[in-house]
Structure formats: C-alpha cells, structure tokens
Amino acid sequence: MQRILEVKDLSINFYLREGVVHALTDVNFEVFENETLGVIGESGSGKSVTVQSILGILSQPPAKIVSGSIRFEPESRNLELNLLPTYGDTYRNVRWNDISMIFQEPMSSFSPLHSIGDQISEALTLHRPELSETDVLSVCLGLLEKVGIPSPAMFFKRYPHEFSGGMRQRAMIAMALVCNPKILIADEPTTALDVTIEAQILELLESIKSEFNMSMIYISHDLAVIGEISDRILVMYLGRVVESGVADEVIDNPLHPYTRALLKSIPKIDQPIESLDPIEGSIPSPFEVHTGCPFYSRCTERLGEICLRQKPAHKTYNNGHKVSCHLHA
C-alpha cells in the first residue's frame, strides 16, 4: 500500500498564561491510501490537536510545533506541511482540496448567518475557480442527495439552525466531499448525535469512503466504534501514542494496559453490566510533566520504580503491532 501521510516525532506545546501544556509528545503514525485509521483516546489525549496540526488550523500561538514533521505525499507530490506558512497558497490549496474534515459539533461548525448552500459551495468555488456556477450547484446538490438529504435544492437555501443535528452532520459530510479529497478527517463526528443517528452516519461514512477512494482518519473516544470502522488503530494517552497496529490485532491482543482497560470498559450485550471495569482515576493535569510513563498513576499493571522514572521505549513486533510500555521492553 502506498503511504500518503507520515507524521514523525511530532511534539506540540501550548504556551498558555497558566503554563506550558505538552499537548503532543513524539507522535508517530502513517496513513496509507484507501485505509481508515482509527484514533482513540480520552478527552485531552491529543487526538484533535493531532489532526488539526495536519490541516494547519491550530491557533499559533498559543500552539507551537516544537519538533517533528508532517509529510503529505500523494502521488507525485511531497510536501512537508509543518514547514509551510499557515496562510500561504500551497498550504491553503492542500486544505479541503486534499485533506478535508468533519467536525464534532455540526451546529457551531457552521456559521449561523450564511446559508448551508453558501458554506458548502464555498470551498468548491475557491479550489476549482474554473467551474461555472451551475456546475458548482449541481456538484453540491448531487452530494447532498448522496448523503441522504431529502430535497437538496430546498435544503441548499436554508440556514443551519433550521435543521436537526443529524441533518447538519450530513450537510457537513457533503461539504467535506466537495473537492473530492484524498484524506477525510472525521473528528468525533457522532459525539453530538443520538445513538440511532450515529449508526446511520457511520454507515454513510464507510460507504462514501470506498466510493470516493479516500483515506480516512476517524477519531473517537468509543473503542467499539473505532474497532468497527478502522483498518488500523492508534491508541493515544496524554499526547502520546501508546499502542498502534492492525485493528483486529489491537482489539484481540491488546498489549498496553491502557488499551486493555479501555476494552474492559466497553459494555457487551452478553455480559451483565456489573462486570464493566471503568478505568480508575482521571487524566492527570495537562500541566504536569511526566518523567516516566504518563499512564503510571492509573495503571493496574505497573512494575514499580522503572515505570515512574523512565520513559518506556517504542517496541515494534513483526506484524507491525507497536507498543510503548515497560511490560514489553
């Protein structure tokens, strides 16, 4: 498989008045053509920061890329995104045209003052100036129909507040597809929706992904969803990738205590609810600096002094399964 995106040793800090937050520390991963990469982690694990840094939409300052690189290499091109000026033409042309994004909150991610149609067609007019107004309209209406909106022409002229959350998220998906991107990033696209709508949206995303020949980065805090949709999985904790590998391998044979704990906390239909095992404690303060393993304070399998004092190294198994834990040194 052809690699299309490579994030290497990426570290990002937020310089705030209250102190420095180490949002990402040495994050490494790759995205291949036509695959779905699932990223899982609790709130504050750095999932959103990771994908926002790819698109270059983090506010800098306060965010700053301290080290590492983000390399986007579709077909003949090879761009080191982290070196490009944020609002330069090259980076702007990558945005939405090559990499687009579905946001978590379909309500607040649309401007309330502009019609849905205006906002959907905007990126297409921007990146394909050669298209006529009628062409733009027909592309947009076609996509709205594809994502399951009943009367696209009517919908096109309306405003975001006039629709339900599910409809707005469908519109967001249509908007993300207008330029036929190579990578579609979905940042917790179903978190703000009902469970029934969530299933529909997931199904829609899967069918669209294969139809458009895209790669997808799907972010969620729900391991059940991630296991369902992903080809490969990235488990993040406190700004670090603690485990990664092929989806089935990570789910069936989790190596990191955090992944195991996450799996235990998923309710299963054939088990009584009492057997659920929530992870004790909560994510440490983001301002804390960890000399050892960041999961130490909540880990049930910790070894002692070494986990507290020494950063675990990345270990890669033959099947590509990677883990960062002293248990697997």
Add this chain to the structure above:
Amino acid sequence: MLTYTIKRLFQLIPILFVISVVAYAIIELPPGDFADFYISSLRATGVTVLEDEALRIKEQYGFNAPVVERYWRWLENIIFHGNFGYSFEYQKPVNEIIAEKLPLSIGLTFGALIISWALAIPIGIYSAIHQYSKFDYFFTFIGFLGLATPPFLMALIFAWLFLKFFDYSVLGLYSPEYVTAPWSFDKFIDLCKHLILPVILIGLQGTGTIIRVMRGNLLDELKKPYVITAKAKGLKFRDLLLKYPVRMAINPIISTIGWLLPALIAGEILISIVLGIQTLGPVLLRSVLSQDMWLAASIVMILSLLTIIGSLISDLLLVWLDPRIRFERLSK
C-alpha cells in the same frame, strides 16, 4: 418583512403620544411661563409694565387656560395642521425654526455616526486580531480616555488648540466674511470647514465604546468552531475574517444604533453650544430657559421621533442581517 415593518410603524403612534405628554409636562413643570419671562425681562430693561397690562399679555397668548387645554391645542395643531405652534421668543412659527435648524442637526449627527463607525470598526477589528499588541494598548488607552472625557470639554480644548496653533477660529458656522454673503460655492466650502471639527468631536464620543464592543465581540467570535471550519476550507485570512467573524461581531453594534442616536444628539447639543453652531441644540437650550414652551416641546418631540425611528431602523437591519431572527415569532 413588510407586515412586520407596518406593524412597527403603527406601534409608533401610542409611543409618540406618550412622549408628547411627557415632553409637554416637563416643559410646563417649572413655575411661570413665557409671559412672566417676557414681562420680567421688559422690567429688567427699565420698561414699566403695569399689572393689568401683564394680565392682558397673558390673556393674549392664552396662558390663562388650564394646562390640559393648552396641551391639547398644541397637539391638535400638530396632528391636524402639521403646525408645531409659535415661538414667542423668535417671533416666528416653530415649523420655520425647525425647518431651518433640523437639517444641520441631522447632518451633523449622521456625519458623526459615519465617522465613529469608520474609525471604530477597523480599529476594533485590528485590535482584536492583534490582541495585546502596542497598537491594541494604544487604542485601548485612547478609547478609555475618550470615554472619560466629556464632549463639551473636548470641544473647548480643540477650539483653543486650533486658535492657538493654527490661528483659526472654528467657532460659528461661517467665517465672518461669509455670514451675510449669499450662497456660493466658497460659502459652502467655508461651511464644510467649520463642520469638520464638530462632526469629529460628536463622532469621537461613541468611538471609544464601539472600539471596545467590536474588539470584545470579535475576540469571542474568533474562537468559535465555524472560524476553524472556514480556515480548514483554505480561505485566505482576510476573506475568512470579513465573511464570518466580523459579520457576527458587527450585529450587536447594529442593534445599538437606536441607543447611539440619543447619545449623539445629546452630545451634538453640548458641542454645538460650545462651538456656537446654530443647530437645534442651542435653540432647545434657549427655549427651555425662556420657557418658550411650544418650541421646546416640539424640539423634544422631534428628537424623540428621530430616536424611535433609529431603533426601528436598527431592528429592521438586524432582521435582515441575521437569519435566525424569524418574522413568524416577531409577528405573534
């Protein structure tokens, strides 16, 4: 939209009625009337006015009638004849005085409104996107200074500065040589020159507030997710800024046009008095002092009407700008 506008226009009628009562009542509140003022000023200049002659004057002007009757006569004339009454002091109809002074007042106020927007909105935007920069601190300082300094004091300071450093008197509407001259292009230019300072001074009053409001609103909006969406789409910063967050941040400013107008008019009155410009302001002051009640009440009435129309315009603009405000709910 049309039904809503018509409905709002009909609502003006009771409001105007209440204003007319209040305006007239306030003007009538102080003891005495114009006849007393007239007689005492005659006596002050040494003219002997006998008591029965004083009574005759009162009778002649109709000051002996009860307040309600006098109020009704005033209102009746306005409603049925468009006649605002007679000014005793100026010895001419109120309509004539208002027709002469009102355009200048409106011109000054709107000129000021445009100046304050043209200054405050760009400065507010720039301050917000360069938060905590030297520019931001500078205009925060200037803004607060402007908020804290009364407009008439500014007018005095500027009039003095101009006279001291440019040897140029900004007082009055025309330079002495043009006061009695017939209308000509030169006279017009002279008028404009004299109007620049008052327009700027009146405008500056609102500027500080609008800068603060614009800066604060925009800072809030810039953090909203829809701005990130627009950035992710690959828009240029400038296009993104003007299309999304600025559009949102400007709405509260539009909705306060209605409140801004009375402030500007009040400022216009003070500044016109200080700079000796013959707008409605100084006329209102004099008419109140001499208890020239029809003139005073009529001016208050007209200024109130302008304010109400201002808030109507701002409401309509807001409905037009923000699709979330729905007519169905408004008309229920």
